[in-house]
Amino acid sequence: MTEAAGAETRSGRDVMLDIRGVETFYGRIQALRGVDIEVCRGEIVTLIGANGAGKSTLLMTVCGDPRAAAGRITLDGVDITYKATFEIVRMGLAQAPEGRRIFPRMTVRENLQLGATTGDEEHFDGDLERVYDLFPILRNRADQRGGTLSGGEQQMLAIGRALMSRPRLLLLDEPSLGLAPMIVKQIFEVVAEINNAGTTVFLVEQNAYHALRLADRGYVMANGRIILSGTGEELLANAEVRAAYLEGGH
Amino acid sequence: MAATIPHAGRPVDRRGILIELGGTALVVFALTVSLVGFHIKDISGGIALDLRFVDVASAVAIAIVVRGWLILMRHGHHRVVAASAAAVAAVLVVSLLFGGAGVQPWLPFKAQLLQWLLAVLSAGFAIGSAVRMARERRPVLSGAGAAQDGAQDGAAPDEQAALMDRVSAQVQRNALWIGAVLFLAAAAFPFMPGVNLQYLDIAVLVLTYIMLGWGLNIVVGLAGLLDLGYVAFYAVGAYSFALFASPDSPLLQDLGWTEGVSFWLCLPFAGLMAALAGVALGFPVLRLRGDYLAIVTLGFGEMIRVTLLNFYSLTKGPDGISNIPPPSLLGYSTQSKMDEETLENTTEFHTAMGWEFDQADTTILLYFVILAMALATNFFTVRVRKLPVGRAWEALREDEIACRSLGINPTNTKLTAFGFGAMFGGFAGSFFATRQTFVSPESFTFIESAVILAIVVLGGFGSQIGVVVAAFLLIGLPEIFRELQEYRMLFFGGSMVLIMLWRPAGLLAHREPTIRMHGRRARASTGSGG
Numbered sequence: 001m002t003e004a005a006g007a008e009t010r011s012g013r014d015v016m017l018d019i020r021g022v023e024t025f026y027g028r029i030q031a032l033r034g035v036d037i038e039v040c041r042g043e044i045v046t047l048i049g050a051n052g053a054g055k056s057t058l059l060m061t062v063c064g065d066p067r068a069a070a071g072r073i074t075l076d077g078v079d080i081t082y083k084a085t086f087e088i089v090r091m092g093l094a095q096a097p098e099g100r101r102i103f104p105r106m107t108v109r110e111n112l113q114l115g116a117t118t119g120d121e122e123h124f125d126g127d128l129e130r131v132y133d134l135f136p137i138l139r140n141r142a143d144q145r146g147g148t149l150s151g152g153e154q155q156m157l158a159i160g161r162a163l164m165s166r167p168r169l170l171l172l173d174e175p176s177l178g179l180a181p182m183i184v185k186q187i188f189e190v191v192a193e194i195n196n197a198g199t200t201v202f203l204v205e206q207n208a209y210h211a212l213r214l215a216d217r218g219y220v221m222a223n224g225r226i227i228l229s230g231t232g233e234e235l236l237a238n239a240e241v242r243a244a245y246l247e248g249g250h
Numbered sequence: 251m252a253a254t255i256p257h258a259g260r261p262v263d264r265r266g267i268l269i270e271l272g273g274t275a276l277v278v279f280a281l282t283v284s285l286v287g288f289h290i291k292d293i294s295g296g297i298a299l300d301l302r303f304v305d306v307a308s309a310v311a312i313a314i315v316v317r318g319w320l321i322l323m324r325h326g327h328h329r330v331v332a333a334s335a336a337a338v339a340a341v342l343v344v345s346l347l348f349g350g351a352g353v354q355p356w357l358p359f360k361a362q363l364l365q366w367l368l369a370v371l372s373a374g375f376a377i378g379s380a381v382r383m384a385r386e387r388r389p390v391l392s393g394a395g396a397a398q399d400g401a402q403d404g405a406a407p408d409e410q411a412a413l414m415d416r417v418s419a420q421v422q423r424n425a426l427w428i429g430a431v432l433f434l435a436a437a438a439f440p441f442m443p444g445v446n447l448q449y450l451d452i453a454v455l456v457l458t459y460i461m462l463g464w465g466l467n468i469v470v471g472l473a474g475l476l477d478l479g480y481v482a483f484y485a486v487g488a489y490s491f492a493l494f495a496s497p498d499s500p501l502l503q504d505l506g507w508t509e510g511v512s513f514w515l516c517l518p519f520a521g522l523m524a525a526l527a528g529v530a531l532g533f534p535v536l537r538l539r540g541d542y543l544a545i546v547t548l549g550f551g552e553m554i555r556v557t558l559l560n561f562y563s564l565t566k567g568p569d570g571i572s573n574i575p576p577p578s579l580l581g582y583s584t585q586s587k588m589d590e591e592t593l594e595n596t597t598e599f600h601t602a603m604g605w606e607f608d609q610a611d612t613t614i615l616l617y618f619v620i621l622a623m624a625l626a627t628n629f630f631t632v633r634v635r636k637l638p639v640g641r642a643w644e645a646l647r648e649d650e651i652a653c654r655s656l657g658i659n660p661t662n663t664k665l666t667a668f669g670f671g672a673m674f675g676g677f678a679g680s681f682f683a684t685r686q687t688f689v690s691p692e693s694f695t696f697i698e699s700a701v702i703l704a705i706v707v708l709g710g711f712g713s714q715i716g717v718v719v720a721a722f723l724l725i726g727l728p729e730i731f732r733e734l735q736e737y738r739m740l741f742f743g744g745s746m747v748l749i750m751l752w753r754p755a756g757l758l759a760h761r762e763p764t765i766r767m768h769g770r771r772a773r774a775s776t777g778s779g780g
């Protein structure tokens with residue numbers, strides 16, 4: 001279902017997020033060395049790569065923090081390379097960042113309310129219900145502080161919080177990190193569900209097997225460069241990918 | 251000491267104990283010799299140094315004895331402690347009550363209050379060790395043996411911390427009730443029997459600091475911005491107020507006005523000016539984080555003070571602006587006519603009501619004005635936490651990067667926090683001006699910022715009732731114990747150290763969710779439907 005929809009839009013080349021030749025530095029350390037990535041409307045695109053490859057840096061660069069030193073990033077044709085983070089987010093992009101970054105001393109509900117900062121008041125109740133339906137456990141934890149949730153629940157909260165702004169493009173940074181296989185499966189199912197409901201997803205993962213199975217297309221990053229790209233199946237079948245990212249783990 | 255037998259399983263480390271006692275003596279000596287040992291007094295034709303080494307020696311001796319008691323208790327010799335502490339307490343109490351002047355030179359301190367505190371301290375030790383003695387009996391009888399007491403002693407501080415946690419959780423949960431009771435007590439306070447002008451004055455002072463604490467709490471507690479220059483906004487408020495309220499203000503004289511503007515007009519103006527100062531400071535510096543922000547705000551506080559000191563044509567510099575009238579009431583002045591010629595054609599409230607002028611009435615009026623202003627600050631904070639802007643403040647304190655990635659504009663959010671915090675500082679400044687009837691730059695030194703921040707930190711960042719408790723401890727108690735003179739500062743510092751050791755996150759640090767749904771069951775039932 002998702003694959004069919006993705007293929008259709010891709011043939012029309014309806015590019016939503018366009019990353020071209022992006023380079024990013026931390027001081028004098030270069031983390032991204034000319035990255036090109038396209039995410040089309042309706043797709044799930046995944047970016048896999050080893051620890052320290054620069055995946056998180058790329059997602060953060062899309063959000064404008066840190067800034068790209070070279071290259072261009074456009075969202076729906078609008079150049080966002082130099083826009084302030086909060087302005088980019090207001091254009092319909094949301095991120096569940098690395099490490100979840102939920103607000104530990106605030107309740108689950110408050111966290112979700114903060115996710116709706118850019119949204120309309122009128123949608124709030126409906127959106128909250130939708131998040132609770134996607135992650136029923138959050139409903140039971142509504143008055144609990146974020147910091148007291150388990151890792152999986154925190155990840156769900158981070159995704160739910162990102163969804164509260166009704167994003168058209170959702171960036172997920174390693175949602176499976178440190179979670180039990182059962183929870184990982186559950187989270188990937190929800191990601192598919194979110195995508196079916198019309199949200200484009202850009203998914204960064206180290207868990208290459210699950211990510212590539214879910215995604216329409218994938219990119220492989222190493223040392224700040226894209227070294228491979230293709231459909232999910234192609235990459236899953238690729239010998240290099242199998243050797244580097246799949247063997248042993250699954 | 252040599253006769254005491256090492257407690258079961260715990261060898262006595264004589265050298266360690268000696269070092270501990272010596273260290274205590276050294277620290278107390280170092281502290282007291284500078285603070286208490288030299289006393290500068292005025293004599294005809296200059297000042298002289300009064301050496302008070304007896305006091306220093308007493309302090310050191312007392313510290314050694316108390317430390318000795320603590321060591322003995324740690325080693326389980328509760329009986330020795332109970333007996334000796336009870337004896338000391340008894341001797342002190344008896345000699346204080348019945349000894350008369352003849353005993354006084356033999357007692358360790360000159361101040362009566364200190365002797366009593368010492369008696370209370372000894373009594374506390376006697377009771378504490380007696381309680382432990384009783385508690386340890388039980389395991390011995392049940393055969394558990396003395397080995398347990400180590401575990402018990404070790405667990406005691408944790409138990410205490412847990413207790414205090416529970417207390418603060420309880421306080422937060424029943425905040426509404428506690429608030430209501432405190433409010434009623436505060437409203438009735440001026441009319442309670444035994445409340446004299448002095449107590450009323452202290453209450454007004456404490457309330458001023460509560461309001462300042464609540465105002466700074468918006469910036470530090472909610473938004474997490476460490477502001478070391480809060481006094482700047484207090485000063486801007488006070489001077490904005492004074493410049494328009496006092497008939498002596500250079501500004502009004504330049505304008506050719508002979509009468510000051512009413513309190514109720516100057517108050518919002520002063521708040522506005524302070525808020526503008528907050529935004530003006532915030533704009534360039536809010537990109538800075540943590541320590542850097544703290545340093546810049548500290549500098550800003552000093553800048554304001556130095557400006558006030560030197561901008562003579564507007565502020566009269568070190569001379570200050572005097573003659574600031576008290577708040578008017580229903581359009582009537584509340585001043586006594588006796589000391590005011592300029593007010594000849596105005597009617598005073600007391601004349602209108604047919605009362606005699608009474609200084610206490612003015613103080614009561616001031617008391618209620620500051621009570622209302624403090625409550626307004628509290629109400630604002632409690633409400634704003636439930637609004638998006640207040641939530642954004644708290645979120646910003648927790649994680650700025652996450653905030654940005656949720657579409658929150660951190661600069662604007664910080665600016666509003668700074669502006670609102672400054673505004674309440676400005677209101678408090680207005681009140682300060684009208685209460686003192688005089689403002690000068692001297693009142694707005696760094697130490698004021700430090701005290702207000704101490705109130706917020708001590709209360710537990712973000713805790714509203716904590717601020718009340720802390721303001722009472724830091725402002726109220728030292729005022730009540732004024733007769734202790736410079737010992738006050740020792741107590742002040744000592745209690746700060748103790749509280750930070752005991753409750754490093756603040757007295758009532760405990761944040762309950764600000765939003766509750768209607769209860770677990772109601773939620774579960776609606777939940778299954780959706």
Ligand SMILES: Nc1ncnc2c1ncn2[C@@H]1O[C@H](COP(=O)(O)OP(=O)(O)O)[C@@H](O)[C@H]1O
Pocket residue numbers: 026029031049050051052053054055056057058
């Ligand atoms: N804040 C930072 N300061 C300096 N270097 C950083 C910072 N964050 C990441 N890096 C470096 O940039 C590189 C890419 O990191 P990251 O994007 O986190 O990788 P990934 O998410 O793929 O594991 C790594 O070499 C890392 O050490």
Ligand SMILES: [Mg+2]
Pocket residue numbers: 055056057098174
């Ligand atoms: Mg990463």
